[in-house]
Amino acid sequence: MSGTQARPGGRTARNTRAIFDALFVELVDGGLAGLTFEAIATRAGVHKSTLYRRWPTTDLLLAAALTEHPRNDWTPPRTGDLERDLIGVGRAVLDGLDDPQLGPISRACIAAAFDSVPAAEALAAFFDDQHRRAAVVITDAIDRGDLPPGTDPGDLLERLLAPLYYRRLITHRPVTQADLTATARRLVRTE
Structure with a gap:
């Protein structure tokens, strides 16, 4: 196998989590209309090209964040009643x-x-x-x-x-x- 693979928990995972966290803060602050790659990248501490390479639009970035972050392992209480x-x-x-x-x-x-x-x-x-x-x-x-x-x-x-x-x-x-x-x-x- 050739090439490099992203390591779980490595820099790619940390950057992705930082991007999603920044996206949610920006979304709360300015709504969907106020989302910009520049603001998200600045808040996440990454270059905006990192975002453009993976997500061509802010709403696709939002969809990815909703799909991937945070991982939800919630289970309901089961009391038998x-x-x-x-x-x-x-x-x-x-x-x-x-x-x-x-x-x-x-x-x-x-x-x-x-x-x-x-x-x-x-x-x-x-x-x-x-x-x-x-x-x-x-x-x-x-x-x-x-x-x-x-x-x-x-x-x-x-x-x-x-x-x-x-x-x-x-x-x-x-x-x-x-x-x-x-x-x-x-x-x-x-x-």
């Missing part, structure tokens, strides 16, 4: 939206997805992955007999999470623990 498990999934979403570092990034990425097809596709893939991970609490409940066979995990998750996203991102109202519990309880009772 569907209502508690749904509350755990909802709490994880709300905690992410309310986190002082991740919350602004999440909101900026969602906003950017309205104006960038590559970002929208990457964000949809991220949410698909998160829903696939969360679906295990529903398939567990089906296996236990707590939900009927044929229950659609994706549909149930959307009915849990849509009101949470609506309140936090659209109306900017808080979602209390009581709100989350009531939503989960309604879902369990109607299934």
Whole structure:
């Protein structure tokens, strides 16, 4: 084998992480319209040609960042009680939206997805992955007999999470623990 390969954890990996971190800071500060390779490169401490070589446009860079960074190994709590498990999934979403570092990034990425097809596709893939991970609490409940066979995990998750996203991102109202519990309880009772 000839040529050189990038070493995991080597300079390429450090530069990529610095670029993605810088991108998210710039996205939060100025939105998609304000993203420039110059600002990202300066903040990341790399030459802007490093960015141009790998990503021809800022929205392709954003899509790459959404796809590759940070690696997410989240798994939902699995207590064996569907209502508690749904509350755990909802709490994880709300905690992410309310986190002082991740919350602004999440909101900026969602906003950017309205104006960038590559970002929208990457964000949809991220949410698909998160829903696939969360679906295990529903398939567990089906296996236990707590939900009927044929229950659609994706549909149930959307009915849990849509009101949470609506309140936090659209109306900017808080979602209390009581709100989350009531939503989960309604879902369990109607299934």
